[in-house]
Amino acid sequence: MELFKVDFGLTVWMFVAFAILLFLLWKFAWPAIMKGVDSRADLIDKGVEYAQNAKEKLDNANVEAQRYVSDARHQQADIIAEANKMKAQIIEEAREEAKKEAQKVMDQAKVSIEQSRREAEKSLRDEVSRYALAIAGQVTREQLKDAEAQKRLVNSLLDEIETKN
Numbered sequence: 001m002e003l004f005k006v007d008f009g010l011t012v013w014m015f016v017a018f019a020i021l022l023f024l025l026w027k028f029a030w031p032a033i034m035k036g037v038d039s040r041a042d043l044i045d046k047g048v049e050y051a052q053n054a055k056e057k058l059d060n061a062n063v064e065a066q067r068y069v070s071d072a073r074h075q076q077a078d079i080i081a082e083a084n085k086m087k088a089q090i091i092e093e094a095r096e097e098a099k100k101e102a103q104k105v106m107d108q109a110k111v112s113i114e115q116s117r118r119e120a121e122k123s124l125r126d127e128v129s130r131y132a133l134a135i136a137g138q139v140t141r142e143q144l145k146d147a148e149a150q151k152r153l154v155n156s157l158l159d160e161i162e163t164k165n
Contacts, residue, residue: 140153
């Protein structure tokens, strides 16, 4: 059981070796470890900061995208409203043009009807005049066979002309 016995010289040398090792670690290894830990902490902090910046940029991009979508919707609504306005205007212009064209056709039809009516009236008058003259000719021939009746007719016509003038 000599392993479990404490030897004073060995213990002192162990403490000296430990102190030397501790000093070497504290002087050389500890700064390198701390530098590594600090650089790792800085890297983590930078990563967190980068992630926060990326999240802010993403949020800003989302807000901007929403604004663009909203603007696009407003523009779309404006374009649709303008198109509806133009459609209504075109329809109204077409109606007005159709009314004008219909009125023009109606006027032409009225003129044509009036012209046909006048021609029919003239034709009727001419025909009535011919029949009246034919009838009058036959009546006057019958009545004016004697000379005395002819004188009376001429005198009455002259008297009528004089009274009108």
